Amino acid sequence: MPQVEIDLSPAENWFQSKGWKSFPFQRKTWNAYLSGKSGLLNAPTGSGKTYAIWLGAVLEALNDPKPAKGLQIIWVTPLRALAKDIQAAMQEVSNDLELGWNIALRTGDTTQAERQRQKKHMPEAMVTTPESIHILLAQKDAVKTFSSVKAVIVDEWHELIGGKRGVQMELALAYMRHLKDKPIKTWAISATIGNLEEAAKVLLGEQYETCETIRANVDKKIEIESILPDSVKTLPWAGHLGIHLLPRVVPILEQHTSTLMFTNVRSQTEIWYQKMMMQLPEYAGLVAMHHGSLDLGVRQWVEDRLHTGKLKCVVCTSSLDLGVDFRPVDMVIQVGGPKGIARFFQRAGRSGHRPGATSKVYFLPTHSLELIEAAVLKEAIDKKQFESRTPLTKCFDVLIQYLVTLAVGPGFYQEETYRQVKSSHAYQDLSLAEWQWCLEFITTGGSTLSAYDEYAKVEIESDGKYKVNNRRTAMRHRMSMGTIVSDPMVKVKYQTGGYIGTVEEIFIAGLKPGQTFWFAGRSLELIRVKDMTAQVKKSKKKTGPIPRWGGGKASFTSLLSHGLRRKLEDAANGIYEGPEMNAIKPLLEKHRELSALPLSNQLLIEQLRSDEGTHFFIYPLEGKYIHEVLAALCAYRISVSQPITFSIASNDYGFELLTDQEIEIEDFLELDLFSRENLLDDIYASINNTEMAKRKFRDIATIAGLIFQGYPGKGITNRHLQASSSMIFKVFEDYDPENLLMKQANEEVLSLQFEKSRLNESLERINQQEIVIKKLLKPSPLCFPIMVDRFRERYTSEKLSDQIEKMQIEFD
Structure with a gap:
C-alpha cells in the first residue's frame, strides 16, 4: 500500500x-x-x-x-x-x-x-x-x-x-x-x-x-584558540599552569556576554570557583558553578540565570556539556585536556548553539604538554574525526535488575520475555542456559544463596507468571533501580536547615568536628555526622580541603593517542605547525637535547639514576589506563627473573618503574617484556585481579540487587557495603565459581578497566617498534611530570612544591 x-x-x-x-x-x-x-x-x-x-x-x-x-x-x-x-x-x-x-x-x-x-x-x-x-x-x-x-x-x-x-x-x-x-x-x-x-x-x-x-552536510564553524603561557622552557607537571593563567582568562570574560568554563572533575570546578572569587571579588554574583553534587535548587538557579544572560561565567563539569541551549553563552573555556575529541567538540558547541552560528572555545592548559593535545584536537575536529563507542553485551547485572523490574510491575512470562531480550543487540547471543540461570537467580538466589529468603525475590505463579508479591521487596527494588553506581554519599546541610549538596562518605570520614572544608564555593565547618548527613556551619577560615569525587577520571582515547604520536614524530623531524606546537617547541627541543623525540615506529625508554635508585621511563603514548597495566605487567615479568621490587607511576604519556637496585634496562629487554604470550595469566599475577574484581563486583552486585544501599536519609556506610559485597564474592568464589556475576566482574576488569582489546593493539604496535634507549643525567621534560605524580602520594602540597623547586634548579 x-x-x-x-x-x-x-x-x-x-x-x-x-x-x-x-x-x-x-x-x-x-x-x-x-x-x-x-x-x-x-x-x-x-x-x-x-x-x-x-x-x-x-x-x-x-x-x-x-x-x-x-x-x-x-x-x-x-x-x-x-x-x-x-x-x-x-x-x-x-x-x-x-x-x-x-x-x-x-x-x-x-x-x-x-x-x-x-x-x-x-x-x-x-x-x-x-x-x-x-x-x-x-x-x-x-x-x-x-x-x-x-x-x-x-x-x-x-x-x-x-x-x-x-x-x-x-x-x-x-x-x-x-x-x-x-x-x-x-x-x-x-x-x-x-x-x-x-x-x-x-x-x-x-x-x-x-x-x-x-x-547532515552542515558545516559547523568552530574557532579554537589556546591560552598560551609566556614561557614553556621549564619542566612541566600536572597543574603547574592552570590557575596561574587566570589573569589571561579575565579579558576573555570581559569581551563576551556569558562564558562556560569546563573542567574535567568536580573538585577542579570547586578549586577554580574558589580562586576566581578570591582573585576577582568584583565578579561576585556574576560567576557561579554547576556540578552534579550541588543542591538541585542551586543548579536550577544557575541554569535559569544562564538562560536570561545574568551570569558572566559558570564553572562547570560535564553536567552542562550536552545539548543544553543557553543562547547568551558566546564563549567556552576548556580547562585541561578533555582526553577525547568528541567531548571537546560537544563542549565547544555550547557556544553559538544555533544554526549558522560560530562556536568559540579557548583551550587552557594545566601543564605545558597539554599544548600538544590542543594541537591534536584542532586537527581532528577540522577533519571531523570522532571516537567510536563500543557497545556492551551480556551485562547479567542489568538483565537481572530488568527482570525483577518487570516482576515488580506487570509480571512476565519467561518464553515471550526471552524472545524480547534476545531481540536486543546486547543479549542477542544470550544462551538458554544463561537465561535459565538468571531466572533461577531471581527466584531462589541461585545455588549458593537459596537458603536466604531475601534473595528469592520473584515468585512463579500458577499460570507461570513471574511476579514480585512482597511489598517490601518491591519497594526496595524501586529505590535501588539504575546502573550508575557511586560511593555512598553524605548529605551536607546547615545546622540551622538548608541543603547544600552531597560529598563522598570517604571524604567526610577524614574530617573531625571543628575542621573546615570548602564546598559549593563556601568555607564550611563540620559540626557532626549523623545518619549519613554532615551538619555544618559557615566558617571565616580561608583554607581547607576541597572534596574529591571518584567519578570523572579519564584517559586518552586511542584516536587522541594516535594524534599525539604523530605530533611528536613531526617534532622529531623539526616540523612545528600551529601556535601550540610552536609555543612548546623550546620544551620539546630541550627534551631532544637531553633524550630523544620518538618517531611513530619507535618506543622511547629512558633510564635515570638518582638518590631514590634506578628509574626506567617508558613512553607507549597510549593513555594512563593502558600504562597502569603495562607498568604492572613489566614489573611482574622482571620480578619473575630475579627478586626485585618496583614503585610504579604513570600518566597519559608513559610510565615509570623505580627500584632501589642498581640495574641496567638492557638486562631485562631480552625477557620480552611486551610479549602477548601468557598475557592474561601475567596480568592476573601482576595486578591484584581478585581485589579489582571484588571492587567491580560491588557495582555489579548493587545493580543486580544483591546489595541494598539504604533508605532515603538512612544510607548504609561504605564499610558496610564493601563488607557485604566482599562476603558474597567470597561465597561465590568458594562455592559457585561459575556464577555469571562473578564471570562478569572478571570480564569487566579486563574489558573496561584494562581495555583488553586496546591493550592487545598497543602490545602489537610496541612489538613492531624499534626500541630507543637513552641514559639520562637529569630528568627530561617527559619524565618529570610522571615523577611529580608519584611524589603527590608522599608529600604535602608545601613539601611537594619544595621538591619540585629543587628539581627545577637542578634542571636549569
Whole structure:
C-alpha cells in the first residue's frame, strides 16, 4: 500500500515564522519519519537536530484524523539539565502549530505530586531518562502506559551506547516493540560518534532493516584558540599552569556576554570557583558553578540565570556539556585536556548553539604538554574525526535488575520475555542456559544463596507468571533501580536547615568536628555526622580541603593517542605547525637535547639514576589506563627473573618503574617484556585481579540487587557495603565459581578497566617498534611530570612544591 504524502508546509512555515530556513537534512528526516522509517541522525550540535525529529512527529500527529490517546512519543535524554530545554522547545512547537499536546518532564527531579498527575492522565509526549523509563516499567499498569507509544527518540545516543545505561535503553525498547504488532519508530540523535552503522544496529536490534542513517552536510564553524603561557622552557607537571593563567582568562570574560568554563572533575570546578572569587571579588554574583553534587535548587538557579544572560561565567563539569541551549553563552573555556575529541567538540558547541552560528572555545592548559593535545584536537575536529563507542553485551547485572523490574510491575512470562531480550543487540547471543540461570537467580538466589529468603525475590505463579508479591521487596527494588553506581554519599546541610549538596562518605570520614572544608564555593565547618548527613556551619577560615569525587577520571582515547604520536614524530623531524606546537617547541627541543623525540615506529625508554635508585621511563603514548597495566605487567615479568621490587607511576604519556637496585634496562629487554604470550595469566599475577574484581563486583552486585544501599536519609556506610559485597564474592568464589556475576566482574576488569582489546593493539604496535634507549643525567621534560605524580602520594602540597623547586634548579 503506497504511503500517503504528507504536506511539510506547516513545518516550513513555522521555521519561517522564527526567521529560519530548514536544512536539507531536516526535510529528509521529516520525510523518513513520515514514511514510517526508524533511523539515526548525525548532525553537529546547534544545527537544529531536535526539530528535525520532533517536527516529523508533529506533522504525523496533525495529519492523523484520530485524536491521540495516551502516551505517544518518548524522548530520552541522558542528562536531566538537557531534558528541561528539550521539553520547552517541543512544547513551543506543539503550541504554535495548535497540536494541543502536553509535553511533560519525567526525571529524578520530578516531584511526587507531578508523577501522580501523570499516572492519572498520561501526557501525549514525555521527555525522560533511561532510569525513569524503567521506573515506569515497574508500575502495575506498564503495559497500558507503553502500548500506545508510537515512537521513541533517544537523544545524545553516543553518551549511552558505551555504558550500562545504553543496555537499559535497549531492554526498554525491546519491551515496547513487543507490545504491539505494528513496529514503533525508533530514532537516535548524535553529533559525535565514529561508528555510526554499529550505533544504529545497537539501537534498532532486529529492526535494523528499516533504518535510515541521515548525515547532515552542515558545516559547523568552530574557532579554537589556546591560552598560551609566556614561557614553556621549564619542566612541566600536572597543574603547574592552570590557575596561574587566570589573569589571561579575565579579558576573555570581559569581551563576551556569558562564558562556560569546563573542567574535567568536580573538585577542579570547586578549586577554580574558589580562586576566581578570591582573585576577582568584583565578579561576585556574576560567576557561579554547576556540578552534579550541588543542591538541585542551586543548579536550577544557575541554569535559569544562564538562560536570561545574568551570569558572566559558570564553572562547570560535564553536567552542562550536552545539548543544553543557553543562547547568551558566546564563549567556552576548556580547562585541561578533555582526553577525547568528541567531548571537546560537544563542549565547544555550547557556544553559538544555533544554526549558522560560530562556536568559540579557548583551550587552557594545566601543564605545558597539554599544548600538544590542543594541537591534536584542532586537527581532528577540522577533519571531523570522532571516537567510536563500543557497545556492551551480556551485562547479567542489568538483565537481572530488568527482570525483577518487570516482576515488580506487570509480571512476565519467561518464553515471550526471552524472545524480547534476545531481540536486543546486547543479549542477542544470550544462551538458554544463561537465561535459565538468571531466572533461577531471581527466584531462589541461585545455588549458593537459596537458603536466604531475601534473595528469592520473584515468585512463579500458577499460570507461570513471574511476579514480585512482597511489598517490601518491591519497594526496595524501586529505590535501588539504575546502573550508575557511586560511593555512598553524605548529605551536607546547615545546622540551622538548608541543603547544600552531597560529598563522598570517604571524604567526610577524614574530617573531625571543628575542621573546615570548602564546598559549593563556601568555607564550611563540620559540626557532626549523623545518619549519613554532615551538619555544618559557615566558617571565616580561608583554607581547607576541597572534596574529591571518584567519578570523572579519564584517559586518552586511542584516536587522541594516535594524534599525539604523530605530533611528536613531526617534532622529531623539526616540523612545528600551529601556535601550540610552536609555543612548546623550546620544551620539546630541550627534551631532544637531553633524550630523544620518538618517531611513530619507535618506543622511547629512558633510564635515570638518582638518590631514590634506578628509574626506567617508558613512553607507549597510549593513555594512563593502558600504562597502569603495562607498568604492572613489566614489573611482574622482571620480578619473575630475579627478586626485585618496583614503585610504579604513570600518566597519559608513559610510565615509570623505580627500584632501589642498581640495574641496567638492557638486562631485562631480552625477557620480552611486551610479549602477548601468557598475557592474561601475567596480568592476573601482576595486578591484584581478585581485589579489582571484588571492587567491580560491588557495582555489579548493587545493580543486580544483591546489595541494598539504604533508605532515603538512612544510607548504609561504605564499610558496610564493601563488607557485604566482599562476603558474597567470597561465597561465590568458594562455592559457585561459575556464577555469571562473578564471570562478569572478571570480564569487566579486563574489558573496561584494562581495555583488553586496546591493550592487545598497543602490545602489537610496541612489538613492531624499534626500541630507543637513552641514559639520562637529569630528568627530561617527559619524565618529570610522571615523577611529580608519584611524589603527590608522599608529600604535602608545601613539601611537594619544595621538591619540585629543587628539581627545577637542578634542571636549569
